Amino acid sequence: xxxxxxxxxxxxxxxxxxxxxxxxxxxxxxxxxxxxxxxxxxxxxxxxxxxxxxxxxxxxxxxxxxxxxxxxxxxxxxxxxxxxxxxxxxxxxxxxxxxxxxxxxxxxxxxxxxxxxxxxxxxxxxxxxxxxxxxxxxxxxxxxxxxxxxxxxxxxxxxxxxxxxxxxxxxxxxxxxxxxxxxxxxxxxxxxxxxxxxxxxxxxxxxxxxxxxxxxxxxxxxxxxxxxxxxxxxxxxxxxxxxxxxxxxxxxxxxxxxxxxxxxxxxxxxxxxxxxxxxxxxxxxxxxxxxxxxxxxxxxxxxxxxxxxxxxxxxxxxxxxxxxxxxxxxxxxxxxxxxxxxxxxxxxxxxxxxxxxxxxxxxxxxxxxxxxxxxxxxxxxxxxxxxxxxxxxxxxxxxxxxxxxxxxxxxxxxxxxxxxxxxxxxxxxxxxxxxxxxxxxxxxxxxxxxxxxxxxxxxxxxxxxxxxxxxxxxxxxxxxxxxxxxxxxxxxxxxxxxxxxxxxxxxxxxxxxxxxxxxxxxxxxxxxxxxxxxxxxxxxxxxxxxxxxxxxxxxxxxxxxxxxxxxxxxxxxxxxxxxxxxxxxxxxxxxxxxxxxxxxxxxxxxxxxxxxxxxxxxxxxxxxx
Amino acid sequence: xxxxxxxxxxxxxxxxxxxxxxxxxxxxxxxxxxxxxxxxxxxxxxxxxxxxxxxxxxxxxxxxxxxxxxxxxxxxxxxxxxxxxxxxxxxxxxxxxxxxxxxxxxxxxxxxxxxxxxxxxxxxxxxxxxxxxxxxxxxxxxxxxxxxxxxxxxxxxxxxxxxxxxxxxxx
Ligand code: SF4
Ligand code: SF4
Numbered sequence: 001x002x003x004x005x006x007x008x009x010x011x012x013x014x015x016x017x018x019x020x021x022x023x024x025x026x027x028x029x030x031x032x033x034x035x036x037x038x039x040x041x042x043x044x045x046x047x048x049x050x051x052x053x054x055x056x057x058x059x060x061x062x063x064x065x066x067x068x069x070x071x072x073x074x075x076x077x078x079x080x081x082x083x084x085x086x087x088x089x090x091x092x093x094x095x096x097x098x099x100x101x102x103x104x105x106x107x108x109x110x111x112x113x114x115x116x117x118x119x120x121x122x123x124x125x126x127x128x129x130x131x132x133x134x135x136x137x138x139x140x141x142x143x144x145x146x147x148x149x150x151x152x153x154x155x156x157x158x159x160x161x162x163x164x165x166x167x168x169x170x171x172x173x174x175x176x177x178x179x180x181x182x183x184x185x186x187x188x189x190x191x192x193x194x195x196x197x198x199x200x201x202x203x204x205x206x207x208x209x210x211x212x213x214x215x216x217x218x219x220x221x222x223x224x225x226x227x228x229x230x231x232x233x234x235x236x237x238x239x240x241x242x243x244x245x246x247x248x249x250x251x252x253x254x255x256x257x258x259x260x261x262x263x264x265x266x267x268x269x270x271x272x273x274x275x276x277x278x279x280x281x282x283x284x285x286x287x288x289x290x291x292x293x294x295x296x297x298x299x300x301x302x303x304x305x306x307x308x309x310x311x312x313x314x315x316x317x318x319x320x321x322x323x324x325x326x327x328x329x330x331x332x333x334x335x336x337x338x339x340x341x342x343x344x345x346x347x348x349x350x351x352x353x354x355x356x357x358x359x360x361x362x363x364x365x366x367x368x369x370x371x372x373x374x375x376x377x378x379x380x381x382x383x384x385x386x387x388x389x390x391x392x393x394x395x396x397x398x399x400x401x402x403x404x405x406x407x408x409x410x411x412x413x414x415x416x417x418x419x420x421x422x423x424x425x426x427x428x429x430x431x432x433x434x435x436x437x438x439x440x441x442x443x444x445x446x447x448x449x450x451x452x453x454x455x456x457x458x459x460x461x462x463x464x465x466x467x468x469x470x471x472x473x474x475x476x477x478x479x480x481x482x483x484x485x486x487x488x489x490x491x492x493x494x495x496x497x498x499x500x501x502x503x504x505x506x507x508x509x510x511x512x513x514x515x516x517x518x519x520x521x522x523x524x525x526x527x528x529x530x531x532x533x534x535x536x537x538x539x540x541x542x543x544x545x546x547x548x549x550x551x552x553x554x555x556x557x558x559x560x561x562x563x564x565x566x567x568x569x570x571x572x573x574x575x576x577x578x579x580x581x582x583x584x585x586x587x588x589x590x591x592x593x594x595x596x597x598x599x600x601x602x603x604x605x606x607x608x609x610x611x612x613x614x615x616x617x618x619x620x621x622x623x624x625x
Numbered sequence: 626x627x628x629x630x631x632x633x634x635x636x637x638x639x640x641x642x643x644x645x646x647x648x649x650x651x652x653x654x655x656x657x658x659x660x661x662x663x664x665x666x667x668x669x670x671x672x673x674x675x676x677x678x679x680x681x682x683x684x685x686x687x688x689x690x691x692x693x694x695x696x697x698x699x700x701x702x703x704x705x706x707x708x709x710x711x712x713x714x715x716x717x718x719x720x721x722x723x724x725x726x727x728x729x730x731x732x733x734x735x736x737x738x739x740x741x742x743x744x745x746x747x748x749x750x751x752x753x754x755x756x757x758x759x760x761x762x763x764x765x766x767x768x769x770x771x772x773x774x775x776x777x778x779x780x781x782x783x784x785x786x787x788x789x790x791x792x793x794x795x796x
Contacts (some may be wrong), residue, residue: 038760041644058640062647062668063658065640569626576657 004030009451012482013247013402014312017320020398026347028319029338032443033447045577046171052199061577071199079578080205081197083554086191090555093335095186095223096358097263099155100231104265106148107371108234109141115269115375118144119236123413129228131163144233151226164229165221167526169560170537171396172564176217179592181210181562182219190215197283205580208586213593214556225519231302235268238305238409240418240506245480248403249310249319250326254292255283257385258312258321261333262514264302266355267295267370269378270331273304279382286389291382296321297336298371298473298514305409305513313481314452314474315549316445322350325396331384336444336550349391353381410470410510412523418504423524423531425587426468430540433624434496436466437540437614439529440521441475442556446549446571452478453569454546454603459484461607463508466494467614470524473515475546485507518556522563532621537564537594540617542610546570546603561595566605566613568598626708629685629748629755635765636672638681643668645760649749651711669734669746670757670766683766685757687732687747688712691723694725694734694745702743711748719743 005018008030021028042048047059047532049069057069059078066552068074073081107113118124118140124147128135135145154162162183165173176182182188193215196202201268202211232238250256257274273279274291283291294312295303303309315336320328330341333356342363345352354364355377365384371379377461390473410418419425429435431592439462445451455478459469463484471479479485484492490501493508501508512520529536545553560567588598600606644656651659651666659666670685688705692712695703702718703725705711719742726734726743735744749755758768767774 038641038645040639040641041648042640044656045660061644062665064668065643330690572657578662 007450008447009316010456011402011451011478013318013400013481013617014320014451015401016316016398017247017317017323017398021320024323024347026323026344029316029340030447032340033382042577044574046082046571046574047075047577049073049078049081051081051197054199056088059577073203076205076578076580077203077208079575080081080208081202083573083575083581084193084208084212084215085197085406086554087215087558088190089550090550091186091192091215091219091223092564093552094219094227095155095190096187097334097516098223098227098230099152100263100265101227101234102148102151102544104371104374104546105144105230105234106152109144110150111141113371113374115373116371118233118235120233123229123237124233127233129165138365142449142540143412146211151230154222154226155186155384156188158184160184162186162218162222164215164225167523168221169526169535172529172537175535175593176562177429179210181214181217183214183222186218186222189218199613205578206584209581209584209589213589216555217562218562219555220519220522220559225356225522228513228519231264232411235264235302236306237413238411239414240407240409241308241406241411243304243310243406244310244403245304245311245313245477246403247313247324247400249292249294249312250321250324250399251292252326252397252399252625253289255286255288255290255386255389256327257291257293257331257382258296258327259293259299259303260296260318260330261337261356262298262335262516263333263356263412264279264299264306265371266333266374266378267303267331268306269374270381271307271309273375273378273382276379276382279379282383283313283386283389286386288386288389298516301334301473301476301511301514301517305411305511305517307439308408310403311477311480314445314477316447316451319344322348324399325393328388328392329353329381331381331385332359332361335552337361338522348396349388349393351384351388353384355381380396402481402600404481404483404486406480406483406511407487407507408476408480409483410506410512411517412512412520412527415510415524415525418506423527427528427531429496429500431623432496434466434500435468436611437468437542437618438498439467439610439614440470440471440518440541440543440560440565441469442472442515442518442543443545443548443553443570444474444515444550445478446547448571449547449601451547452482454601456482456484457477458544458546458603458607459509460492461604462610463489463493463497465607465611466497467611468497468500469509470512470521471509472512472517473519476511476513479509480511485511499592515552515556522559527564527565535564535594535619538617538620540614540621540623541565542613543567544570544606544610546606557597561589561597562593564594566610567594568578568600568609570601570603570606572601627768627770628688628774629746629758630767630769631683631685632765632767632770633680635763636681636683637763637765637767638672638674639762640672641760641762642683642757642766643672645756646670649752649756664737667735667737667744669733669735669744683761684731685766686712686749687731688746690709693730697724697728699724712745713747714743714745716740716742727792758763761768
């Protein structure tokens with residue numbers, strides 16, 4: 001077991017908690033992953049179909065058995081349909097999150113959600129300008145209401161365009177139009193994926209994959225981008241701030257509340273409620289020194305970016321947080337929340353509180369929130385957590401000491417701000433070769449990869465080679481824990497990047513936010529491309545998702561390559577059962593959108609692929625390599 | 626000697642054993658590598674469906690104590706280890722006459738299409754547990770000594786009988 005622990009994660013806090021889990025006889029995702037071995041070959045290759053009840057059908061990957069499903073679908077068709085459904089699910093998750101953010105924004109504008117205010121007037125006005133909404137002689141709320149309504153209409157639009165796609169460079173828009181993948185409306189593309197993959201509809205692999213790219217774009221330049229921007233207006237656009245990360249941020253003498261999931265709508269209120277003097281007084285009465293909020297996954301990233309609320313860990317650490325025995329409440333909303341938390345929490349005093357009207361789990365205390373009384377619900381949740389402090393068993397508390405300082409909050413606006421309002425200094429650094437290019441490293445954890453090993457080694461390799469890294473999601477938290485988000489981490493960078501970071505006082509790895517905030521990376525890429533008068537696919541830039549696992553990651557992959565960014569995946573997507581689909585994704589699509597996927601589980605080799613691609617693009621721009 | 630024994634009542638027909646078998650007998654020994662290989666890796670275990678009973682049965686070479694396939698093989702391609710009894714097949718010596726296939730009562734001789742020779746189970750010499758057995762999630766395939774396997778079946782049956790006796794007493 002001890003050996004196992006080292007094989008499972010490179011993160012010291014995670015290793016400590018896995019030992020604790022072992023001692024306590026508690027099972028985690030890693031144990032369940034082992035019990036699933038070997039995993040189904042048909043599933044891994046993507047060649048099983050359950051889309052109708054003549055099936056399920058499977059294709060023999062070795063050609064001895066069936067080559068077609070009952071309907072006649074080949075491996076190519078089945079793989080493409082399955083992939084399209086993954087993209088649809090991922091795009092739906094991001095976009096439905098966006099819808100809720102806009103609905104909260106609308107209620108706020110109508111004065112029905114008193115808990116929320118407009119925190120960023122400048123961004124409100126900028127968005128209004130994009131939509132031609134007049135701001136003159138109008139109250140903020142009037143403008144916000146108009147904006148909320150046009151944003152809501154993006155979901156139900158039938159013929160496009162989704163306004164934010166207009167942020168992409170002219171050349172990119174032309175490609176989308178020519179290929180026929182310009183999204184027409186967010187919900188429309190997702191629904192159409194479900195229609196096309198129904199038995200007997202779309203059965204041409206390439207035709208299916210193009211719809212995948214279009215749906216991805218509806219997510220990246222639609223749903224995700226709307227989520228980011230509306231949340232910025234409501235909660236403030238992030239600016240650089242210091243914080244801490246890893247399980248060591250949990251406090252042995254305070255009430256610990258974890259916010260986990262993906263939306264800031266409620267967690268913002270929890271952060272506010274935890275600062276309420278009445279609640280703090282109650283905590284003191286219960287014998288605690290105070291109330292401490294920490295985040296996991298992207299809800300964590302949202303409050304980390306805007307308030308410097310520490311991040312307790314990334315995706316695979318959610319169970320470990322409970323195993324510290326020091327968490328009074330694990331408050332969850334949507335996405336990436338393991339149903340395992342229910343039975344786990346019942347082994348401890350932790351209250352597992354589900355809050356989203358959409359998401360419940362076994363073993364939860366249900367405290368559903370609604371926009372109209374968000375702060376009241378948040379206070380109730382905090383009160384529940386504080387009262388639960390009395391049930392904490394000090395004998396079972398085992399908080400690892402590991403944590404690291406981190407500088408976070410690099411929204412596109414903040415990065416441009418740090419550069420003096422224009423991308424010119426960054427472009428100069430790239431032109432001079434001090435900075436070779438930009439690597440976007442994002443995505444989840446996955447027990448198929450040693451936890452954080454893929455993330456950290458890939459990022460370290462990139463910065464060592466003078467590639468500036470922008471990060472979001474669970475990669476960002478991995479980097480934060482490992483100290484890569486400290487300005488001093490510039491020491492780990494190559495000489496060129498190091499000098500640039502030191503002169504600006506920023507780390508070589510810039511935390512740009514949650515997974516929906518990959519839209520910030522798109523905006524930044526578009527700003528660089530527009531400034532240079534080129535397309536995004538001409539930029540010396542590459543993306544990677546070293547430990548990805550979720551369907552959202554598949555949608556992200558689709559919009560990132562459709563936007564022109566070469567992307568390296570660290571875990572194998574379920575497509576290898578179809579030589580055709582594999583060929584299109586790793587080669588053919590390049591002729592269409594100027595970017596392809598590669599799969600490379602070894603982070604060092606993955607970095608090599610990205611750097612090679614960046615050098616090639618430098619050559620293309622006539623820059624020295 | 627351990628055998629691959631079958632508990633057909635547990636088979637769900639998922640064919641995981643077949644895939645694992647082909648992968649173990651591939652050059653790369655990895656699923657993702659195996660699907661792209663030429664010659665195509667071949668399985669040596671077969672999930673047969675009996676529609677009359679709606680039951681799937683994983684069929685695997687018995688490595689018969691007195692193996693007919695070995696007795697009839699004219700070139701000595703099929704041979705049996707005197708101690709561990711495994712019946713192995715030498716690809717070089719095989720002439721593809723299919724005499725072995727004619728005499729095997731279980732249909733366990735397969736065909737390597739590219740090389741046009743016979744192909745059969747080898748109990749995965751590189752593995753402690755044959756690939757098909759470790760791939761089976763429901764325990765329809767087990768790797769045990771006959772004594773142990775029959776012993777546990779006997780114990781199960783005895784338990785049922787014992788239950789009957791006690792039920793009779795209490796009546
Ligand atoms: S849609 Fe075709 S391949 Fe899929 S389950 Fe139905 S018959 Fe089988
Ligand atoms: S191939 Fe058939 S005859 Fe030969 S050992 Fe196996 S089961 Fe017996």
